[in-house]
Amino acid sequence: MNYLALYRQMLEIRRTEEHLAKAHQAGMIPGACHTYVGQEAIATGVCAHLTHDDAVFSTHRGHGHALAKGVPPREVMAELFGRVTGCSRGRGGSMHLFAPEVGMMGTSGIVGPCILQATGAGYSARLLNKGTVGVAFFGDGASNNGAFHEGLNLAAIWDLPVIFVCENNLYATEVPFSYATRNTDMAERASTYGMNAVSVDGNDVLAVYAAAGEGIRRARAGEGPTFLDCKTYRTRAHAEGMPSLGTYRTQEELDAWKARDPITTYRAHLVSEGIASEDEFAQIEREVVAMVEESFEFAKSSPYPDPATVAEHVYSDG
Amino acid sequence: MNYLALYRQMLEIRRTEEHLAKAHQAGMIPGACHTYVGQEAIATGVCAHLTHDDAVFSTHRGHGHALAKGVPPREVMAELFGRVTGCSRGRGGSMHLFAPEVGMMGTSGIVGPCILQATGAGYSARLLNKGTVGVAFFGDGASNNGAFHEGLNLAAIWDLPVIFVCENNLYATEVPFSYATRNTDMAERASTYGMNAVSVDGNDVLAVYAAAGEGIRRARAGEGPTFLDCKTYRTRAHAEGMPSLGTYRTQEELDAWKARDPITTYRAHLVSEGIASEDEFAQIEREVVAMVEESFEFAKSSPYPDPATVAEHVYSDG
Amino acid sequence: MRELTFTAAAREALTEEMARDPSIFVVGEGIGQRGGNFNTTSGLYDLYGPMRLRDTPIVERGFIGMCTGAAMTGTRPIVDFMFVDFILDAMGELINQVAKIQYMSSGRLKMPLILRGSIGITGASATHHSGSYFPMFVNIPGFRVVVPTNAYDAKGLFKTALRGDDPVIFLEHKSLLNSKAQVPEEEYFIPFGQAAVVREGSAATVVAVGSMVRKALEACDALAAEGIAIEVIDPRTLAPLDIPTILASVHKTGRLLIMDETFQPCGIGAEIAAQVVAQGFDDLDAPIMRLNGVYTPTPYSPPLEAAVIPNPTQVLQAIRDLLAE
Amino acid sequence: MRELTFTAAAREALTEEMARDPSIFVVGEGIGQRGGNFNTTSGLYDLYGPMRLRDTPIVERGFIGMCTGAAMTGTRPIVDFMFVDFILDAMGELINQVAKIQYMSSGRLKMPLILRGSIGITGASATHHSGSYFPMFVNIPGFRVVVPTNAYDAKGLFKTALRGDDPVIFLEHKSLLNSKAQVPEEEYFIPFGQAAVVREGSAATVVAVGSMVRKALEACDALAAEGIAIEVIDPRTLAPLDIPTILASVHKTGRLLIMDETFQPCGIGAEIAAQVVAQGFDDLDAPIMRLNGVYTPTPYSPPLEAAVIPNPTQVLQAIRDLLAE
């Protein structure tokens, strides 16, 4: 159990996102940008158990998943800047991050498909006896969509090695989860499909790590899928450029969740338990900041893709 | 409470279906034919509460729903024979029965949509304060489809006056419900959406009548949707021309359900309770048989639609 | 007359009709108090309340199926779908149900369902927020497909949609939403199936769809300076498609180019070309040409994005090529 | 050589490839022990077991999305969808995901996903079991669209699909499933993008798609008796589309008619006409004509159903009209 690796990963996501938010304000990101700030513990706690052979599928809010799965920050940043050095070679942008070499099988601008695709990765794993898992990250909003119903059911009936990670941050854009469903107990909803379902504090990286570890162990052992209901909150706007509170959130709610920030609470926990010292954290902070800044410079100075390549890779033979 | 009307309605469905099955064998029905034999108590018990202003939406196995909603057998038969006197003027066939004048808003050859459309009828009812209900009839197979998840949720969150009637006959074509889901407790699944959900013996017309009555009362009173989980069995093949047992059903299972035939058990019940006499049943039998035979003759002797009209009604102005 | 943006003009049509007809309601994600991702409904929630401005969960198939049933039972639903890419999840409902119910019921049911929202490639929206997809709706019998290109048309066509009984796919190109035009205070309607000749000319005919209309006009301005007069036609509705106006123009000019940002194969340009070569063959002095966006998923990076949309140089060159034939 | 039915030939391709490549699996409703609604998989369950012949719940979107993920992670899924009408519920997955993932991943992911099943109007199948819908797949970049018209082609094209890395929409017209042809014992492949000239002639070119090939050949037999030699081309794959073969024929004949049972607007006939008028204009001696099914949802009643499909009289008349131009 490498406590500081979890910390470093969360911090890497946070600092990358903060850079991206600033870059968005500065007009350096031509398209949309949905940050993961506040939710870092989830991607971090889950992906800590994964190898590059495990397949992660994600959604519009996917920077954190890509980073935690091992996509270098420079490639994420370069992608959002539209550069050819980006993980999708500039074809994708924020909502279409692909890095199959590390098992990041794509984020999607459409809500829902990742649930089904992760199920398919589970099917491949079973058919080929790979011992790998498929992982889907998605929001509370996706849970009302038909893809949720169909995907969870298929994984359940076929005992597929799939981890469904629902990041319930209480809102889908500005629509409250409590408006969008009469049953906000996500783990109960998932267990209706006859699968292992666990609720966990999504702002507690150790809790996520433990629950994900058990789910992934089960999946690798052929014991079927697991659903993780992670309760969390995004502390920035739905997307950069939108209001952080809008008509739907209160300052009190935001402040209360900020007080439960996954990074600062974890740091305090490690210090109070004597697991790590403030010096170590300062060291990590320096390293992460240096790496993110280097990534930012790399991204900024990378070339744009050549327009002549625009129609390449539509088909497998070109 | 008109006990004999329920009996008459079930018998009308049964005798009509038997005629249709024979007609199919005789090559008089050019397309598919999925009969409702064995499930008559459900349509009968539900539709007994409905007026022509209530809207019914159904699926590929929809003859019984159309008949119980008040479409005359002659129009159903004529439709399956492809005649212009059919309820869909020959455009539809078995899986596309439309008779809006009696609130039969259509059956569908695609599994799923009726669930959503009935929800929409509920929306209209609420918006216009009509006091009417929308009713969806569908099979166990449809319950795994995304339309189920999305439709039930919408009806629940908006308290719409909708009755979801699931006819769980244990199989979807030849796929057992117990294979298609890990959770065969349909009422439990439905109540997860935060709606009133009731399990009922779908072969007991009085049980269906009572449960539907309470659901419809609630709906009309603004108390939101109800889900009826009706356990039943079709005693003929999935569709005419297919094997009745196939690789998926046993003779024992079929016999056990035939012994629980909704019509004969109801008749025995009424006799043993002294509610009706064998004479009355004989009289009803004669009337129904006569009516169905007259309908059959009517259908058989009706003209085909004029091919020149084939492109009419694609748009509202023609 | 006032100047209104495309979005404001369409919103004015909507609020006028909602005031008039209490059976109209709108569903979509964030179209209630928030007023819509593109401000399509801003202010309307306060006027008409939550039953008529209905925020939804993320269930495109679900609410389109629901609206189908609503349209069959006495109300007039409008689906405000944000990006057309999202309603691909509802194609089954649209093609198998919405488009067919009037026919299957022999005209006894109507289907006054409007689907409205954004299309088009612009602003690095990337591949899940840049679609247009209208050819597939034109291919299927039962839909009206409307592609307004300015505020005036947007209002007049939306009003027509709101009074009709057919399902209408009403597509608003993102790059046009803030464009302004004169919009009369008085009520007006623009019928479906009437193309607009937006520029008269005799040297060649350009049929331009959606975002290409402005680009075509700009190129023709440049050519006018050289004394070349090109006729530009904006079909405005793609189903029904006003072929007589196009044929009349080709009769005059003998040359035809169709410009469309969307994919070429089986696109609207193919349909126009096929109809003109069949019905106007003797009028043709040159091959019919098409200029389309590149046949590829829409990339994100600005230089790539720019490379898939026909640019001014290509537009001008395409017209010159046609004239040279 | 043996005579095999279309279905048997395609099944032979499937079982050969499944024996060779353990990463191939099939999903669909009733394709396990039952062997498929159209016997597409009969006998295979006993050979390859439930993981590779996987019966599904009724979740077209679900299993197509699942297979998308599977195709990205090392297996080769085949969706046996029964009727193409059903997969409209999965258009979002198909267009937004399946067609785009190779592109979005810059070719680092492949998408060896095959969707196969029935199309076409026949046997009073009515409006939810009679669709073809291929123009919309042709419109979207990323798909291969295959429409075999005989047993020989079915096997050779299916084998090619099973060896390739692109998503393939493999469409089998119901009226052809029991038709027989000579099929060699030896392995063979038919490449995508190669039309077949199924009859040579010089008076006119008929491009016939799917079920129209046989009807075109019958009409041409009748005309041959009058000494009129018509060339008939079966494109076999609609994406890619073999335009050079069509152009070469039109160069010879000067006349072109495209026959397709499916809807005319933005259909495959429109695309062929548009390409030929653009690239073969000088070869044309007459307007390009199209003969399509009627633009209406498919009705059930046999006389109505017959009225929407081009019948032999209409086919013959269309060719005569073209010759008379």
Ligand SMILES: Cc1ncc(C[n+]2csc(CCOP(=O)(O)OP(=O)(O)O)c2C)c(N)n1
């Ligand atoms: C099918 C589809 N419909 C609508 C949208 C627009 N949209 C983008 S993000 C979003 C909200 C998603 O909410 P949730 O799943 O809870 O994720 P979160 O943003 O809260 O992380 C919506 C509606 C979309 N991307 N895809």
Ligand SMILES: Cc1ncc(C[n+]2csc(CCOP(=O)(O)OP(=O)(O)O)c2C)c(N)n1
């Ligand atoms: C979307 C869709 N997929 C597949 C089918 C083919 N199909 C017709 S009926 C049926 C089984 C339906 O089972 P169920 O819902 O339980 O109804 P039942 O036939 O048992 O009454 C299937 C798979 C269809 N009609 N629609």
Ligand SMILES: [Mg+2]
């Ligand atoms: Mg959320």
Ligand SMILES: [Mg+2]
């Ligand atoms: Mg069933």
